[in-house]
Amino acid sequence: MTAVAMxxxxxxxxxxxxxxxxxxxxxRENLRLTGTHVGCDTSQCGACVVHIDGKAVKACTVxxxxxxxxxxxxxxxxxxPNGPLHPMQEAFREHHGLQCGYCTPGMxxxxxxxxxxxxxxxxxxxxxxxxxxxxxxxxxYHNIVKAIAAGAKAMAKGHAHHxx
Amino acid sequence: xxxxGIGAAVRRREDRRFITGKGHYTDDVSRPGQSHAYFLRxxxxxxRIREIDTAxxxxxxxVLAVLTGxxxxxxxxxxxxxxxxxxxxxxxxxxxxxxxxxxxxxxxHVGDAVAVVVAETxxxxxxxxxxxxxxxxxxxxxxxxxxxxxxxxxxxVAPRNTIYQWHIGDAKAVEAALRSASHVTRLAxxxxxxxxxxxxPRAAIxxxxxxxxxxxxxxxTQNPHVARLVISAFxxxxxxxxxxxxxxxxxxxxxxxxxxYPEEVVCLWASRRVDRxxxxxxxxSEAFLADAHGRDHVTRAEMAFDAEGKVTGLKVKTIANLGxxxxxxxxxxxxxxxGTLLSGQYExxxxxxxxxxxxxxxxxxxxxxxxxxxxATFVVERLIEVGAREMGIDPADLRRKxxxxxxxxxxxxxxxxxxxxxxxxLKKALEIADYPGFGKRKRExxxxxxxxxxxxxxxxEACGIAPSQAVGSLGCGVGLWESAEVRVNPTGxxxxxxxxxxxxxxxxxxxAQVVCERLGIPLEHVSVVHGDTDxxxxxxxxxxxxxxxxxISAIVKALDKVEAKAKKVAAHMxxxxxxxxxxxxxxxxxxxxxxxxxxxEVALNAYTAHKFAGQELEPGLKEGAxxxxxxxxxxxxxxICEVEVDPQTGExxxxxxxxxxxxGTVINPMIVEGQVHGGIAQGVGQALxxxxxxxxxxxxxxxxxxxxxxxxAHDLPTLKVDMTTTKSPSNPLGIKGCGEAGAIAAPVAVxxxxxxxxGTEDLAMPATAQAxxxxxxxxxxxxxxx
Numbered sequence: 001m002t003a004v005a006m007x008x009x010x011x012x013x014x015x016x017x018x019x020x021x022x023x024x025x026x027x028r029e030n031l032r033l034t035g036t037h038v039g040c041d042t043s044q045c046g047a048c049v050v051h052i053d054g055k056a057v058k059a060c061t062v063x064x065x066x067x068x069x070x071x072x073x074x075x076x077x078x079x080x081p082n083g084p085l086h087p088m089q090e091a092f093r094e095h096h097g098l099q100c101g102y103c104t105p106g107m108x109x110x111x112x113x114x115x116x117x118x119x120x121x122x123x124x125x126x127x128x129x130x131x132x133x134x135x136x137x138x139x140x141y142h143n144i145v146k147a148i149a150a151g152a153k154a155m156a157k158g159h160a161h162h163x164x
Numbered sequence: 165x166x167x168x169g170i171g172a173a174v175r176r177r178e179d180r181r182f183i184t185g186k187g188h189y190t191d192d193v194s195r196p197g198q199s200h201a202y203f204l205r206x207x208x209x210x211x212r213i214r215e216i217d218t219a220x221x222x223x224x225x226x227v228l229a230v231l232t233g234x235x236x237x238x239x240x241x242x243x244x245x246x247x248x249x250x251x252x253x254x255x256x257x258x259x260x261x262x263x264x265x266x267x268x269x270x271x272x273h274v275g276d277a278v279a280v281v282v283a284e285t286x287x288x289x290x291x292x293x294x295x296x297x298x299x300x301x302x303x304x305x306x307x308x309x310x311x312x313x314x315x316x317x318x319x320x321v322a323p324r325n326t327i328y329q330w331h332i333g334d335a336k337a338v339e340a341a342l343r344s345a346s347h348v349t350r351l352a353x354x355x356x357x358x359x360x361x362x363x364x365p366r367a368a369i370x371x372x373x374x375x376x377x378x379x380x381x382x383x384x385t386q387n388p389h390v391a392r393l394v395i396s397a398f399x400x401x402x403x404x405x406x407x408x409x410x411x412x413x414x415x416x417x418x419x420x421x422x423x424x425y426p427e428e429v430v431c432l433w434a435s436r437r438v439d440r441x442x443x444x445x446x447x448x449s450e451a452f453l454a455d456a457h458g459r460d461h462v463t464r465a466e467m468a469f470d471a472e473g474k475v476t477g478l479k480v481k482t483i484a485n486l487g488x489x490x491x492x493x494x495x496x497x498x499x500x501x502x503g504t505l506l507s508g509q510y511e512x513x514x515x516x517x518x519x520x521x522x523x524x525x526x527x528x529x530x531x532x533x534x535x536x537x538x539x540a541t542f543v544v545e546r547l548i549e550v551g552a553r554e555m556g557i558d559p560a561d562l563r564r565k566x567x568x569x570x571x572x573x574x575x576x577x578x579x580x581x582x583x584x585x586x587x588x589x590l591k592k593a594l595e596i597a598d599y600p601g602f603g604k605r606k607r608e609x610x611x612x613x614x615x616x617x618x619x620x621x622x623x624x625e626a627c628g629i630a631p632s633q634a635v636g637s638l639g640c641g642v643g644l645w646e647s648a649e650v651r652v653n654p655t656g657x658x659x660x661x662x663x664x665x666x667x668x669x670x671x672x673x674x675x676a677q678v679v680c681e682r683l684g685i686p687l688e689h690v691s692v693v694h695g696d697t698d699x700x701x702x703x704x705x706x707x708x709x710x711x712x713x714x715x716i717s718a719i720v721k722a723l724d725k726v727e728a729k730a731k732k733v734a735a736h737m738x739x740x741x742x743x744x745x746x747x748x749x750x751x752x753x754x755x756x757x758x759x760x761x762x763x764x765e766v767a768l769n770a771y772t773a774h775k776f777a778g779q780e781l782e783p784g785l786k787e788g789a790x791x792x793x794x795x796x797x798x799x800x801x802x803x804i805c806e807v808e809v810d811p812q813t814g815e816x817x818x819x820x821x822x823x824x825x826x827x828g829t830v831i832n833p834m835i836v837e838g839q840v841h842g843g844i845a846q847g848v849g850q851a852l853x854x855x856x857x858x859x860x861x862x863x864x865x866x867x868x869x870x871x872x873x874x875x876x877a878h879d880l881p882t883l884k885v886d887m888t889t890t891k892s893p894s895n896p897l898g899i900k901g902c903g904e905a906g907a908i909a910a911p912v913a914v915x916x917x918x919x920x921x922x923g924t925e926d927l928a929m930p931a932t933a934q935a936x937x938x939x940x941x942x943x944x945x946x947x948x949x950x
Contacts, residue, residue: 099416139838
């Protein structure tokens, strides 16, 4: 077993895990943060995307011990449970950018990272290209693309604190 | 139209939990003391199991049990079944082979589960499974449906690996039409095998309570009650009244989560054996080997035309691959969901369709979004398109010439179309797609060295599945009605219990909209309950675009009863005759007076029962209904795909997509459009990217998302989606259903467009860059040779 310590959604957490434990397993099983999903076993689907020190990473591609001391943000950490939604979350709801909801946490985490890297004025080809690593089987991406473009603009207005 | 009633684009109420990570999927459930199952699967497509030695595995750390088909048989656990009996043309019944939840004696496809290891952790179960020794005698395998009938026999019950030889229609009339035709279009078509790939992998938790003798199954299912029925009545793991099935949030289904699978049976059974909850979550690569696949048809078809271009006959011969075992509804897909739709939107006087269903050493094949109807549409719309090209007629004109104009219309293949306007959807789609401007766009593409093509698909589907008496007469083992219960609370809030199940469709919003419209109460006062057999008494689940047409109709019927009872209560309160009570906008009034009672007051009075005696009126306000449809519904429409092909690489880019669909009454246009988008994406996936490939030994070469390509965002264009409306006369609100349309319409629109661009009809799906490039080389060589 290996001891791990990191910050998740602003809280210091520790655990004692089998060294082969993936970050996504640590989040889901040890911390019971089940909003981060597992949709594949080959790092294709992106349902497990979280932010590690502010960058979008597929949580199925790193071991828990590899992020020792890191600052992790998951979908649960984007907004206060009883407060307003993050603008990107709100945009997905407003533009019907989700159906079954399973890919959605990864989509939203990827979208926020996209805005952080590419800015607030995202055109359709850029968004579609940037979504290379996130699979959705329900929406045909049409409304996800619309949601991300709108969410990016809303983030510029900054009416909620953004995830790093 | 109110802001939250029927027709309003209400934002979804279920979204908050999904966008905040608070969804509750099966894998999110963690039961106290739960153990974990790992399935050891056959690496061979066809092999006799001489011996399984589990001793070393059982001694591994954390292992609670290692179970095989022998233990399953010893405990007298029954086989999985196919619930739709198909009768062959010679009168014999389909040949259903035994399907044990763990292979016993023989493994019949790569991925067939041969043992299960139950351990403290998933990793321990997986580690131990490596220590299970299975002595296989490898047997010759077949995977290609076209070769199955000449291959070594897989199941004792099915000589020539043939499950049934079914037919529909009038063979003689079709032969006569072909003889007297002025033109016949002939095509050999393959409908490629698909892997559904809902993003949430299947999962199950079985839990046995030794104190009560009751079982609970958390399961990724589209129809929890059907699962409970099959598992109790046929598999026999638990009696129906002692089995609770919970389908919490389910992450997409597309048909693949309708079926009753071995893993959920084993988790339940094993939970009693180890006296601990047993959880299993599929890995994606496991899903490729264990989730029912879709399509896989090989077809020859001929369409006869007279001198004016009117279709006079259609002959279809299909071999349908059902895989190694008959999955739950597999038999109905290439028969009553396929042959009966071969009339398309056209008046065709004579149709004959023969279907041979075969066993092969592949993953079982069953319903996948559209189920039979995409295959039928592909046949009809390829024939009409190629016929138009061969006869030099504009493909839109040829369609118009053959459209059904009068309704109801009885086709020669059972279906009675009750309403539609195919001219209207075609006309609108051609306008939106700027059909007249296509020539100009083609020339402009040519200047950039690109080949541009346009493909039409005027599709039809039979949805609102289905009238019980009709499907019963065709062999279906269940009725396909739906149930609803409307529970009004003393405070006036309402719980709607439905037998439908949502796994992306947004029922918690749309079903509530129907209640708001009817009762005049705010959306926030309505909750929709589904997916738990302890809460909802019975239901048939969600598939076949049935939740609106059948599920909502049941809610409407229950609301009728609620309103009738509430009027009685209001009459007592207002001291008026029941017949004088008018209910409108959430208020009960006495006709011709200013006396009124609000909805909430009536609800409270129904429960306090202070204004009436129990002898004259029962207290309470709760009504249930079962709704059985009178007919299928017939959504139809026109999709137009425009592609640009790069002749240097064969790569096809979809540059425009227009969809005009007629779904009857629409409850929430935002959600309906979303369903169309998703359906189109899956259809485009089939046409351009997806195809399950087996090698000659029966190994699934496309066994992960590394090798099997489902569409990404950049594979799809922005979609133009519009609608025309003719209401279904077969249910109270006139709903037709929208869930499958895109997947039905899209593949053939893409292939019609690419073949138009490259100038050859000889192109199979998926039309990858390689396939298109090769097709182009053949045409260029042909042109050079000429």
